[in-house]
Amino acid sequence: MGTDFLIKNAKEIQAVIDNNALEIEKLDQEIGDGDHIFNVQRGIKLVIELEPIIKHLSMSKALNQIAMKILSGIGGSSGALFGTLFMTMAKVSNIDDGIDYKKAINMFANGVEAVKQIGKADVGEKTMMDVLIPVANCLKQGVEKKKDIKGLMREAIEEAEKGMLSTKNLIATKGRASFLGERSKGHIDPGARSSQLMIKTVCETILNT
Amino acid sequence: MGTDFLIKNAKEIQAVIDNNALEIEKLDQEIGDGDHIFNVQRGIKLVIELEPIIKHLSMSKALNQIAMKILSGIGGSSGALFGTLFMTMAKVSNIDDGIDYKKAINMFANGVEAVKQIGKADVGEKTMMDVLIPVANCLKQGVEKKKDIKGLMREAIEEAEKGMLSTKNLIATKGRASFLGERSKGHIDPGARSSQLMIKTVCETILNT
Amino acid sequence: MKKFINSEDTFLKESLQGFAAAHQDIVTCFYDPNFITRSKATKVGKVAVISGGGSGHEPMHGGFVGYGMLDAACPGFVFSSPSPDQMIAASEKVDNGAGVLFIVKNYSGDIMNFQMSSEMMTGASETVLTNDDVAVEDSSFTTGRRGVAATVIVEKIVGSLAESGGSLKECKILGDKVNKNSGSMGVAFSSCTVPAARKPTFELGADEMEFGVGIHGEPGRRRDKVKSALDITNELLEAIIEDLKPENNDEILLFVNGMGGTPLTELYIIYDNAKKILDNKKVKIVRSLVGNYCTSLEMQGASITLTKLDQEITNHWDSAVHTAAMRWGM
Amino acid sequence: MKKFINSEDTFLKESLQGFAAAHQDIVTCFYDPNFITRSKATKVGKVAVISGGGSGHEPMHGGFVGYGMLDAACPGFVFSSPSPDQMIAASEKVDNGAGVLFIVKNYSGDIMNFQMSSEMMTGASETVLTNDDVAVEDSSFTTGRRGVAATVIVEKIVGSLAESGGSLKECKILGDKVNKNSGSMGVAFSSCTVPAARKPTFELGADEMEFGVGIHGEPGRRRDKVKSALDITNELLEAIIEDLKPENNDEILLFVNGMGGTPLTELYIIYDNAKKILDNKKVKIVRSLVGNYCTSLEMQGASITLTKLDQEITNHWDSAVHTAAMRWGM
Numbered sequence A, B: 001m002g003t004d005f006l007i008k009n010a011k012e013i014q015a016v017i018d019n020n021a022l023e024i025e026k027l028d029q030e031i032g033d034g035d036h037i038f039n040v041q042r043g044i045k046l047v048i049e050l051e052p053i054i055k056h057l058s059m060s061k062a063l064n065q066i067a068m069k070i071l072s073g074i075g076g077s078s079g080a081l082f083g084t085l086f087m088t089m090a091k092v093s094n095i096d097d098g099i100d101y102k103k104a105i106n107m108f109a110n111g112v113e114a115v116k117q118i119g120k121a122d123v124g125e126k127t128m129m130d131v132l133i134p135v136a137n138c139l140k141q142g143v144e145k146k147k148d149i150k151g152l153m154r155e156a157i158e159e160a161e162k163g164m165l166s167t168k169n170l171i172a173t174k175g176r177a178s179f180l181g182e183r184s185k186g187h188i189d190p191g192a193r194s195s196q197l198m199i200k201t202v203c204e205t206i207l208n209t
Numbered sequence C, D: 001m002k003k004f005i006n007s008e009d010t011f012l013k014e015s016l017q018g019f020a021a022a023h024q025d026i027v028t029c030f031y032d033p034n035f036i037t038r039s040k041a042t043k044v045g046k047v048a049v050i051s052g053g054g055s056g057h058e059p060m061h062g063g064f065v066g067y068g069m070l071d072a073a074c075p076g077f078v079f080s081s082p083s084p085d086q087m088i089a090a091s092e093k094v095d096n097g098a099g100v101l102f103i104v105k106n107y108s109g110d111i112m113n114f115q116m117s118s119e120m121m122t123g124a125s126e127t128v129l130t131n132d133d134v135a136v137e138d139s140s141f142t143t144g145r146r147g148v149a150a151t152v153i154v155e156k157i158v159g160s161l162a163e164s165g166g167s168l169k170e171c172k173i174l175g176d177k178v179n180k181n182s183g184s185m186g187v188a189f190s191s192c193t194v195p196a197a198r199k200p201t202f203e204l205g206a207d208e209m210e211f212g213v214g215i216h217g218e219p220g221r222r223r224d225k226v227k228s229a230l231d232i233t234n235e236l237l238e239a240i241i242e243d244l245k246p247e248n249n250d251e252i253l254l255f256v257n258g259m260g261g262t263p264l265t266e267l268y269i270i271y272d273n274a275k276k277i278l279d280n281k282k283v284k285i286v287r288s289l290v291g292n293y294c295t296s297l298e299m300q301g302a303s304i305t306l307t308k309l310d311q312e313i314t315n316h317w318d319s320a321v322h323t324a325a326m327r328w329g330m
């Protein structure tokens, strides 16, 4: 798994997000301030534009570049959250020696833990954590149980979808939607939806290799 | 002709103007700033409210009160123009000794002349002067020729209507519509319309006595 | 119509009361007839500068009453000239023996009412007529051009001269000069709504703008499709420059004025674009003003004003001013 | 969408450029990362006060950079928190050795980005979180209340203390106090339109208002029929007073803030109505602010903020300030 994997996935994600842009925009208009889709699209575009630079970099350096780009280029909650995710993934030791699925999952789980810490949100608060945490847990357990990687990817896709859908009936207690209190109920969280789509895309790339 | 004549006519005019309010409003929206109808309605209301005060006053004092009320209570072009009309009418000598039609017409013509001076507009400039001046001229000539008063009233009504309609195809050179240049063409002047309606109302009151 | 309003009849009075209360250190309002004066008396022998016009252009003119600018303002009903009794009462209150200078925007109604005031007044008075709107053709056979945003500049400059002891005659001459040195033009993206009318003065399509609009929502030069900020700025500047004819290295004041409903960010975009264009033409921007100063109720839109400067005008621009809407140096 | 704009991508940059050029005597703008500083260096040992947040609330925060208020502002994209690199670059530029005080409105995105900045910085820093919006229930289990217009007041007061030599700790304590002493609530008559979205954030019926709206067009307490200015003012004040609980003869600052698209006249009507209500309750208005200070692009609407005063806060309110959007005493 090299930096080409990152770029390839970024491009796939771009297509998927663009296809679902109107829905995501609407979600953040309903319970947020409407900018989530633009933040995400801007972020992906910036990452893809990094291709010529990170192509020749080591994995840790590439991830750091991506993290900095996301952090500085997006702003808002997504910038801090996704930026933290990538920054922390880069910190797992020895990733420049080559990455297998186990290490990749470890990196992801580490990143999610850091996101949880900066955002102070747990499962059930109607944020992207309702997708990220269950998926990270499922993957970690899968690795522990030495599950088949393709089956695990399918599980992760399901977990992500379940988590995303679960946000619909939650009352938000973190993020901008929390200002709505009761009125946040009945809407899927935009960040949960975008994360779920990204996870699905990456898992499918792996399934298709 | 006493102050009751003034109040009676103000009330008749109020009804007529109210009935044509939407049209007049629209005219000033098309080539002005849209307030002419409110200015006129406010003015008439203020004059009618003067009834208890002017009921017992001499004609000159009553007209002066009306003029001051219009001048201070309307503002805008109409305030200055109609205020000047009434103020000048009050200045004709001996009006407190009784007013016959000849004197009344003399008063009106005097008032129109003063309006012409303050507004610096003549016939053909697409203002209320296209109604006021022809009507004043027609009335003056009628008195000179000792025409029958009822016939003269009918002539005045016609002159007013003709003058009002003539404004439609004029290019405004005075007043707010002048800013439009060519684009003022095709619209009747709001002040011409309101003056024409007032003149018609007063003439009809006389016709019906 | 959605407005913070209790009734059309009390609109002006309540607004003036709020204004007076919020700025009681600067202004005092009088009612029936309505006028606004400074809260502190000025020195004997100072020319009194009075402006006025229909309401709906706030902060103009009441927001400019105070040290270094106006001595009094006479607010008419929304978009209707004030009446002579207002000007007369204001003059009586603020005339300090050196006469009254009226600053009047060139509209028939305003001219007639101010003229009647002058005629009815006993003291000396002069009038500066502003007519900076280049959207309208100028002609001595017609009412001529409208007075718009440059009125703010004239009031600042003349106010400063009066404060520093200028005579009535000098104030009149300087006011006329600043007006002649100024050109303005505006564009509207949306109409305004006069409270009494309860509906917009005009209708614009979703992609239309009124180019050369007046500050009462009067139609402009033409109805046009909405263009980029740069194109709009360019066209506004071209019309102004054609009229003002600034020469190479002429120093100017660039004033980007909001019509009331356009956010500051966009006014600064216009400023940025105008600066690029003027830099290109070697017109030197040496003073600036950006904000909502001469508005049309909640209209979305903006105008640009250029004023050619000389040392005298620049000095009076820089001098201290202390009003509700314009304040510096104190 | 009708805006003075050339492209969504250049919107912020061009606006900042115009802002910097129009006020070059007061501010300097830096780009990539974007931040605004005073144009003149401040004295060594002065605490640097930095604020920032998504753009679209102008003049907040850039308009408050200058003597007596902010040392720097970090503008994010429209309605998106700025990123840590902006805050870090700004801090490096303006930290004078006495540390940096961040003033941050309570939104997840802002908090996370400012927190990351603090962690990445080498120098000392403190953060004052504003959360004055009483429309939202406060709770330590949730994000809590939004920071809205009182942020302006906090920036003025803390800016004054920093200017007069207050330590980082003192600035932090005073900032927290002013925030705690303040309550705000707003109402919207129309939505705003984020340039990138090209369409309004929300839709309101012709007779509807959003009561308790957020400054990004977030939904408020409820959707309601439009009411009279007096009723709206009354309901806003009731919510604030229930929270702030001012006592008989408490002295307060009354701040009527426009959301961007509402004319001044209407803000003064709210002021007038609020004054009547507060007079009745024996709450003493001793300082006032009326205008568009914390806006939501072109949104039509307004908010009311009350800040309880004591001698210290009042003195810092009165002290000289020289920024693009707030200026007195110099």
Ligand SMILES: Nc1ncnc2c1ncn2[C@@H]1O[C@H](COP(=O)(O)OP(=O)(O)O)[C@@H](O)[C@H]1O
Pocket (backbone or CB within 6 Å): A028, A032, A033, A034, A035, A036, A037, A039, A040, A076, A077, A078, A079, A081, A118, A119, A120, A121, A126, A127, A128, A129, A174, A175, A176, A189, A190, A191, A192, D079, D080, D081, D108, D109, D110
């Ligand atoms: N404290 C938090 N922890 C985790 N996720 C959060 C938190 N706050 C917000 N989010 C996520 O961020 C998303 C919104 O992102 P975005 O719209 O880009 O930022 P903003 O809310 O600043 O406008 C939400 O839908 C939610 O999933």
Ligand SMILES: Nc1ncnc2c1ncn2[C@@H]1O[C@H](COP(=O)(O)OP(=O)(O)O)[C@@H](O)[C@H]1O
Pocket (backbone or CB within 6 Å): B028, B032, B033, B034, B035, B036, B037, B039, B040, B076, B077, B078, B079, B081, B118, B119, B120, B121, B126, B127, B128, B129, B174, B175, B176, B189, B190, B191, B192, C079, C080, C081, C108, C109, C110
């Ligand atoms: N100089 C003038 N001489 C005569 N009538 C005028 C003049 N200027 C304007 N008017 C009349 O005034 C009318 C407009 O009145 P009104 O709308 O009340 O005032 P304003 O134009 O100040 O808004 C015009 O339709 C026109 O008939």
Ligand SMILES: [Mg+2]
Pocket (backbone or CB within 6 Å): A028, A032, A033, A034, A035, A036, A176
């Ligand atoms: Mg958002």
Ligand SMILES: [Mg+2]
Pocket (backbone or CB within 6 Å): B028, B032, B033, B034, B035, B036, B176
């Ligand atoms: Mg009119």
Ligand SMILES: [Mg+2]
Pocket (backbone or CB within 6 Å): B033, B035, B036, B076, B077, C054, C079, C080, C081, C109
């Ligand atoms: Mg008018």
Ligand SMILES: [Mg+2]
Pocket (backbone or CB within 6 Å): A033, A035, A036, A076, A077, D054, D079, D080, D081, D109
């Ligand atoms: Mg946002």
